[in-house]
Amino acid sequence: MADLSRFAINQITTYSWSMPEAIEGYAAQGVGGIACWRNYVADYGTERTARHLRDAGLWVASLCTSAWFNVAAEADFQAAIEENRRILDMAAAIGAPCVVMVVGGVVPGSKDIAGQRLRVRDALHMLAPHARSVGVKLGLEPLHPMYAGDRSVLNLISHANDLCDELGEDVAGLVPDVYHCWWDPAFESELRRAGPERILTFHYCDWLVPTRNLRDRGMVGDGVIDIARIRGWRSRIGH
Amino acid sequence: MADLSRFAINQITTYSWSMPEAIEGYAAQGVGGIACWRNYVADYGTERTARHLRDAGLWVASLCTSAWFNVAAEADFQAAIEENRRILDMAAAIGAPCVVMVVGGVVPGSKDIAGQRLRVRDALHMLAPHARSVGVKLGLEPLHPMYAGDRSVLNLISHANDLCDELGEDVAGLVPDVYHCWWDPAFESELRRAGPERILTFHYCDWLVPTRNLRDRGMVGDGVIDIARIRGWRSRIGH
Numbered sequence: 117m118a119d120l121s122r123f124a125i126n127q128i129t130t131y132s133w134s135m136p137e138a139i140e141g142y143a144a145q146g147v148g149g150i151a152c153w154r155n156y157v158a159d160y161g162t163e164r165t166a167r168h169l170r171d172a173g174l175w176v177a178s179l180c181t182s183a184w185f186n187v188a189a190e191a192d193f194q195a196a197i198e199e200n201r202r203i204l205d206m207a208a209a210i211g212a213p214c215v216v217m218v219v220g221g222v223v224p225g226s227k228d229i230a231g232q233r234l235r236v237r238d239a240l241h242m243l244a245p246h247a248r249s250v251g252v253k254l255g256l257e258p259l260h261p262m263y264a265g266d267r268s269v270l271n272l273i274s275h276a277n278d279l280c281d282e283l284g285e286d287v288a289g290l291v292p293d294v295y296h297c298w299w300d301p302a303f304e305s306e307l308r309r310a311g312p313e314r315i316l317t318f319h320y321c322d323w324l325v326p327t328r329n330l331r332d333r334g335m336v337g338d339g340v341i342d343i344a345r346i347r348g349w350r351s352r353i354g355h
Numbered sequence: 356m357a358d359l360s361r362f363a364i365n366q367i368t369t370y371s372w373s374m375p376e377a378i379e380g381y382a383a384q385g386v387g388g389i390a391c392w393r394n395y396v397a398d399y400g401t402e403r404t405a406r407h408l409r410d411a412g413l414w415v416a417s418l419c420t421s422a423w424f425n426v427a428a429e430a431d432f433q434a435a436i437e438e439n440r441r442i443l444d445m446a447a448a449i450g451a452p453c454v455v456m457v458v459g460g461v462v463p464g465s466k467d468i469a470g471q472r473l474r475v476r477d478a479l480h481m482l483a484p485h486a487r488s489v490g491v492k493l494g495l496e497p498l499h500p501m502y503a504g505d506r507s508v509l510n511l512i513s514h515a516n517d518l519c520d521e522l523g524e525d526v527a528g529l530v531p532d533v534y535h536c537w538w539d540p541a542f543e544s545e546l547r548r549a550g551p552e553r554i555l556t557f558h559y560c561d562w563l564v565p566t567r568n569l570r571d572r573g574m575v576g577d578g579v580i581d582i583a584r585i586r587g588w589r590s591r592i593g594h
Contacts, residue, residue, distance in 0.1 A: 221564070227581035229538065262501040264538035265564040265579050271538055299468065299503035299510055325460070325504040329568045340504050342466040 124149030124177040126319065127156055135160035136168060143172040151177040151216075151317070154206060166210045177317045178255055178291065179207040184220025185239045186232060186269075193235070197242050204243070207252040214255035214316045215247075216291050221266040232269045240279060244287045255316045256280065257291035262330055273297050273306040277314075285314055293319035295333055298341040304349050312355040363388030363416040365558065366395055374399035378411045388414040390455075390556070393445060405449045416556045417494055417530065418446040423459025424478045425471060425508075432474070436481050443482070446491040453494035453555045454486075455530050460505040471508045479518060483526045494555045495519065496530035501569055512536050512545040516553075524553055532558035534572055537580040543588050551594040 125147055127138050135156040142150055150169070157165045157179070169176060183199040200215070207215045219236045222229050240254055247254050256276040259268035270276060273292060280288045290310050297303045307315065322339030324332055336343055364386055366377050374395040381389055389408070396404045396418070408415060422438040439454070446454045458475045461468050479493055486493050495515040498507035509515060512531060519527045529549050536542045546554065561578030563571055575582055 222579045224564075227579050227584075229579070229581075230540075233540065260500065261538040262499065262566070262569075265562050265566065272540065275540060299500040301469075301472065301511065301514060323504050325463075327501070327504065327569060330501075330566060340461045340466050340468070342468075345466075 120146045121148040123147055124151055124175070124317070126151040126177075126180070127153045128180065135165055139165075139168050139172045139174060143174060147174075149175040149177045151180055152210060152212065153180045154203060157206060157210060162206055162209045169210060176210055176212040178214045178216045179203065179210065179212040179252075180216045181218040181257075182215055184218070185236050186220030186223045188223050188225065193239070197239060200239075200243055201246045204247050204250050204252045208250040212252065214253040214289060214291070216255045216257050217270075218257060218259065219268050219270050221264060221269055229264065229269055233275075236269060237279060240283055240288070244283055248287045253316055254283065254288045255291040256288060257293060257319075258296055259293075260296040271296075272302075273300060273310075274302055277306055277309055280310070280314055289314045289316035291317055291319065293321070294341050294343065294346055295319070295321045295323060298323055298346075303346075307349055307355075308353055310353075312353055315350070315355050318350065318355070359385045360387040362386055363390055363414070363556070365390040365416075365419070366392045367419065374404055375407060378404075378407050378413060382411040382413055386413075388416045390416040390419055391449060391451060392419045393442060396445060396449060401445055401448045408449060415449055415451040417453050417455045418442065418449065418451040418491075419455045420457040420496075421454055423457070424475050425459030425462045427462050427464065432478070436478060439478075439482055440485045443486050443489050443491045447489040451491065453492040453528060453530065455494045455496050456509075457496060457498065458507050458509050460503060460508055468503065468508055472514075475508060476518060476521075479522055479527065483522055487526045492555055493522065493527045494530040495527060496532060496558075497535055498532075499535040510535075511541075512539060512549075513541055516545055516548055519549070519553055528553045528555035530556055530558065532560070533580050533582065533585055534558070534560045534562060537562055537585070542585075546588055546594075547592055549592075551592055554589070554594050557589065557594070 125142050127150060130138055183196050185196050187193050187196060203215055222232055256279055258270050258273050258276045261271045264271050276290050320336050322334035322336050322341050324334040324339045364381050369377055422435050424435050426432050426435060442454055461471055495518055497509050497512050497515045500510045503510050515529050559575050561573035561575050561580050563573040563578045
């Protein structure tokens, strides 16, 4: 049987399972870890989730995801910052080393993607002290450019690396996902630039041809992403 | 009435019109130009199209599109090169200054996007002499990364600029489309890098939120792309 101790399942891929069902279901298959989603944690209870994870022996890859910053009003922006501080607290409570930062798209009613990228940068700087204090990293996940409008204005791993450079590696890292980055000619070189410490966790799935809609992800092996080659890149940088 | 003399309509946006219907329809609205698609040209006849365009006083922005290079067998690759030479001939015959190069995605059955990018580069070098001899440029259109699997492995304007650098500006240029490039943090700087001569023609449409599928383009103004700002970039570089 394959060693699945370093393998974690992202909870959203078994979305019909409750938190305890996911914990028990993964553990029963010998899966080592879990990437938790906060709605499931909240439904089950943070402390109860933490205890159940410990009892089942599952390690936690990350907590998904941050609250979005694509809000127009300053008060709403501050509320999003505060909500993300509470999400960092939840991550600390369940033993997640990072919160996966999905930052939101363009502000509804606006067309200013460049301006929103600057606001996201501000938000990350505002969150850094709390992240540091609770010992949870800001896991920057670049999302595929097809999500720039409505889900995230952070679309390139080079951009995420730039942000890590300025935030500091003690508080920020990368959450690369092959689905979002596979097409990027700079994917390999940006992983090398990041190095093993900065890569907090790594997502595998596949890009289907044809892709029917913007949620049409494939199982590993069913698409055109060269997973083995990408795994080789990680090995060579010591990840 | 607005001056539409520099404005061309891409024929695929009126796909139910035949070539003569498009020519007459655009001219009747005072539209200055047309981006022709080769299937309509072939249906109507190349010489007849050329004559009708001249008679109607329409200028030709481009001929769409190249034949794809995502073929496995060497003989098929050579056939694609030869087909593209004939497409360059068609462009010359109708007075199109460039063929819009849509280069094809990953080779079916392969997962080697990096290797396919090198083959595309080879193909462009192989086409350059014929393009030069007939006076038609290779118009490199980066396609949105969501088309990397099945339509084009050329996905970044920086990549297209790199290719123009090595092919030479006398034979290669850019066909930027805001739909494909709007999300790219380097869009403005890469247009500046290109300068006015290298930008052969420029496509406007819009990115809708939500975007329902991979063909769900919007009319200019209906989406989140800041068209006015991008038009300003072009003005400042003298395009």
